[in-house]
Amino acid sequence: MQQPARSISTNQTGIHQNLQKVVTRQLLSVSQRPLSSHTQQAFEEAINWLGKWQGELILDSCCGVGESTVNIAQAHPNARVIGIDKSALRTDKHTSYASALQNYLVLRADLNDFLRLLVANDKKLTKHYLLYPNPYPKSAHLQRRWYATSALKDILELGGILEVRSNWQLYIQEFSAALDIAHVKNQIALFESDKAMTPFERKYWQSGQSSWQLTAHL
Ligand SMILES: C[S@@+](CC[C@H](N)C(=O)[O-])C[C@H]1O[C@@H](n2cnc3c(N)ncnc32)[C@H](O)[C@@H]1O
Numbered sequence: 724m725q726q727p728a729r730s731i732s733t734n735q736t737g738i739h740q741n742l743q744k745v746v747t748r749q750l751l752s753v754s755q756r757p758l759s760s761h762t763q764q765a766f767e768e769a770i771n772w773l774g775k776w777q778g779e780l781i782l783d784s785c786c787g788v789g790e791s792t793v794n795i796a797q798a799h800p801n802a803r804v805i806g807i808d809k810s811a812l813r814t815d816k817h818t819s820y821a822s823a824l825q826n827y828l829v830l831r832a833d834l835n836d837f838l839r840l841l842v843a844n845d846k847k848l849t850k851h852y853l854l855y856p857n858p859y860p861k862s863a864h865l866q867r868r869w870y871a872t873s874a875l876k877d878i879l880e881l882g883g884i885l886e887v888r889s890n891w892q893l894y895i896q897e898f899s900a901a902l903d904i905a906h907v908k909n910q911i912a913l914f915e916s917d918k919a920m921t922p923f924e925r926k927y928w929q930s931g932q933s934s935w936q937l938t939a940h941l
Pocket residue numbers: 784785786787788791807808809810813832833834835854855856857921922923924
């Protein structure tokens with residue numbers, strides 16, 4: 724039987740006091756970290772799969788087992804959808820969620836590197852989903868949250884409509900504050916739907932937790 728999802732426990736009482744400083748620094752930073760070879764290979768696979776594709780391109784970042792990637796591909800039959808997750812344990816399980824749809828790909832890759840490669844190759848997104856990223860709720864772990872890393876700059880550069888969901892309201896509020904710092908308009912709302920789009924979303928809702936959503940036109 725599935726364990727109920729634990730609710731978020733944090734030592735933060737509001738927006739992190741260092742958010743402004745960290746986000747401002749990250750927006751000016753250039754990552755010098757060497758790219759992982761497995762992500763370079765995954766990127767080449769994505770580029771080969773895309774071929775001469777010039778149409779809508781959607782990224783499902785941190786897609787886990789890729790259930791959301793299939794749902795997005797179904798909802799956007801005229802788009803190509805790429806799901807990325809760093810965990811082989813999760814992407815290997817995609818076979819249980821796979822569909823016969825031809826317009827999506829689930830790849831194991833490190834998102835930081837994959838985003839950098841997309842930017843370096845002048846790719847632009849029409850939509851970008853980031854559904855239930857690891858929240859890292861301890862105050863000391865601020866710099867592990869996506870909006871407080873150098874990936875934020877790449878996310879902004881890739882453009883499209885960004886959709887982020889979390890069961891931790893503060894994560895969404897801080898993401899929104901980070902976008903404000905970058906002068907990007909965004910909206911926050913409680914997210915409800917009849918059907919969960921991902922396994923984590925399903926688990927949270929079954930445990931009585933709510934989802935918060937941020938959207939922004941980048
Ligand atoms: C809480 S799970 C959510 C998975 C899925 N989106 C869902 O809602 O079911 C967070 C996912 O982020 C992935 N992740 C964390 N850091 C990552 C990174 N640097 N690159 C790619 N995936 C990452 C983890 O492997 C994990 O599958």
